[in-house]
Amino acid sequence: MLTGKQKRYLRSLAHHLTPIFQVGKGGVNDNMVKQIGEALEARELIKVSILQNNLDDKHEVAAALARGTGAELVQLIGHTVVLYKESKEKKTIVLP
Template identity: 85%
Template sequence: MLTGKQKRFLRAEAHHLTPIFQVGKGGVNENMTTQISEALEVRELIKVSILQNNEDDKHEVAEALARGSKAELVQLIGHTVVLYKESKENKKIVLPK
C-alpha cells in the first residue's frame, strides 16, 4: 500500500509519460492485464488511457486494471489511469519513506 507522500511522488514522475495502453470498447480482458503486468515489470510506472467508446465506469476499469496486473492504482485523472508496480529485476524508482 502506498502512502500519500509516495503517491504524490509517483504522480510527479508520471506527469511526463504518455499512455502506452488503451482500454476501448472491449473493456479489460486477461490478455491486456498480462501485457500491462509485463510492461510494469520493465517500466514500473505506466499510464493507461480509457477511450471514449468504453461503456464501463472509469473507476471500475481502473480497479480492474490494478487488480488484474497486481499493481497499485496511483491516480485516475480524467480518462487516464496511472499504475505502479515495483519491478523485481529492473528496479529504477526509489520511493520516499
C-alpha cells in the same frame, strides 16, 4: 499500500509519461492485463488511457487493471489511469 507522499512522488514522475495502453469498447481482458503486467515489470510506472467508446465505469476499469496486474493505483484523472508496481528485476524508482 502507498502513502500520500509516495503517491505524490509517483504522480510527479508520471506527469511527463504518455499512455502506452488504451482500453476500448472491448473493456479489460486477460490478454491486456498480461501485457500491462509485463510493461509494469519493465517500466514500473505506466499510464493507461480509457477511450471514450468504453461504456464501463472508469473507476471499475482502473480497479480491474490494478487488481489483475497486482499493481497500485496511483491516480485516476480524467480518462487516464496511472499504475505502479515495483519491478523484481529492473528496480529504478526509489520511493520516499
